[in-house]
Amino acid sequence: MTTRKILLGHGGGGRLSRDLIAQEILPRFGEGPLAGLPDGALLEFGGQKLVFSTDSFVVHPLEFPGGNIGELAVHGTVNDIAVSGGKPLWLSLAAVLEEGLDLALYRRVLDSVKAAARECGVQVVTGDTKVVARGQCDGVYLNTAGIGVSIEGFELSQGAVRAGDQVLVSGTLGEHGMAVMAAREGIAIAGGVVSDTAGVQRLVQAAAPFAAGVRFMRDPTRGGAAAVLGEIVEDTSIGILLDEQAIPFSPGARAIAEMLGLDLLHVASEGRMILISAPECSAKILAAWKALPEGENAGVIGRVSEDAGRVILTTAIGGRRLVDIPRGELLPRIC
């Protein structure tokens, strides 16, 4: 690492984050289930296959159009378990609260946790609360950890992806990141943009009958779809070819991204998933997804190519360009 301090960009989900993990975490903990850095650890225990995952949540503002930090904390861990091929069952909930936090706001957050957990079919079974002095945290930090059981049939691995496979997304991309940024910066646009925060566990269930053809699943959170796809092809002999016109984006997210000069492929979603399937299964999975309300805008957005290590986008005017893994913080342009 060329810098001797932690930069904000180290938490952005892009290259800097990955370097930090590769250089500091993997050498210490990288043997065993953490190897390969899956979203959730696959653990065998008493003849059962379990999926275990954890995530911490800091978001500013705490409430944003479409949700608050409470449902985000549930969905984040539920989704990590789901895309690891698990059915989420139990969650822990730990909160760090700032002195002076408005109790009414904390109640809204907890009510959202409760509603989201019910919606996702998980139970909050243990927890912890700490309070720190004013200024030592930003209102509320949450952490959730979750346990699920592995769904029969999924054999997921990045290494199983091969040329000819199809790339599916379950819905429009980037709304969560744009909703939070718009709320933070006070950007108001007609029609608005609402966070997509939601559980993806039903989408995973819907794909389960075709599990043999499912190579890989992940939820495109920080770093967006570009980070997920970039990581799959990096240092491999495969690439991905995306068709810009096939990628679902909502008009609101698009307008804000245009305004700030951001690429929506770099922007986080919190209720979407990317799935790579064998070509013969993609139509069936797509049909199963489209039958669900959360899969209404699902689509095949591209395919796995032989263009080693590169994610290429065919643009709407017929040009071609590289889709890069974002580096750190997303910073809006100046003019």
Add this chain to the structure above:
Amino acid sequence: MKYIEGFRDADAARFLHDKLAATGEELAREGRTVRVMEVCGSHTMAIARFGVRGMLPDTVSLLSGPGCPVCVTDAAYIDAAIELAEREIIIATFGDMMRVPGSRETLAQLRAAGAEVEVCYSPEGALVLARNNPEREVVFLGIGFETTTAPVVSLVHTAQAQGVRNLSVLTAFKLVPPALDALIADVEVQIDAFLCPAHVSAIIGSEAYRPIVEQHSIPCAVAGFEPLDILYGVQVLAEMLAQDKPALVNHYARVVRPEGNLAAKTLIDAYLEPVDAGWRGLGELPRSGLGLRERWSAYDAAKRFSVSTRGGSFDPRCRCGDVLKGKIIPPQCPIFGKVCTPDNPVGACMVSSEGSCAAYYRYSRTD
């Protein structure tokens, strides 16, 4: 959003490509080139994002110019901002500036070491910071071309009207036309036509480019940011070259008026005056920037805290100057993509998403 779609149509793009190819070939037969410089960083980014460069026929090339405000920011300016931050002054800045290399370090590194450097999405953010920290001094980094100048000027205006006294601006405003003059004067630079900025022209007006056309016979086209706007602009420029009829055309008339935005110009003029300015890579150009007039010196951070924005040094390996002048394209810089990457930018052109090196790296790297 129908509006956006309308300008990204693939069939129209193909049609323009074919026309451009025919014109390019006609010129090539006469041994002439079509080297078009896109002056503005937003054009550079749009060209990269939509893969426009790859759609051009071989006979036509698009070169990036000095129109990305971050790229032309001098190392000395960053040094001055760092010096202020080290004096416990709160620095408020657009995000892109965080990673621009100064002579020794960047503002991002300084922030990680504990300095207060706050990212703002608009100049008003600095006003909020100043109000929330009445016992502290806040300095806003006022960089940019004619487009960002007006909002920063209104920041000074509001600060004065509301009696906010702990806010000032470290100015490094730049003007587009003097930079184009400097490029034309450089005998090593070979540019056949200019694709002129969209937003900047909305302020200064398309007539600002008239002298370039009349004195140097170089065709100029003002074009919008949509990929079809850009392709169309290039095609029109090529046609003017083929017919030997250099002219000034405005293809962004839906936004740009010949005289520009008079209200903004009047506002700018009331607060700012032309000054000599240092450009990264191009050096010091006479009357190529804007600084606060004497009567507003209380808001001029350089005067208020006596810091200099001159001098400074940058990595000798950096070829940003040649990139900004269109003498080389980014991959021709020996350290492009190897030593110099968006994670570890050596030159400013690798920092902003509008910088031509960053755009090449992100969207068309071939390694």
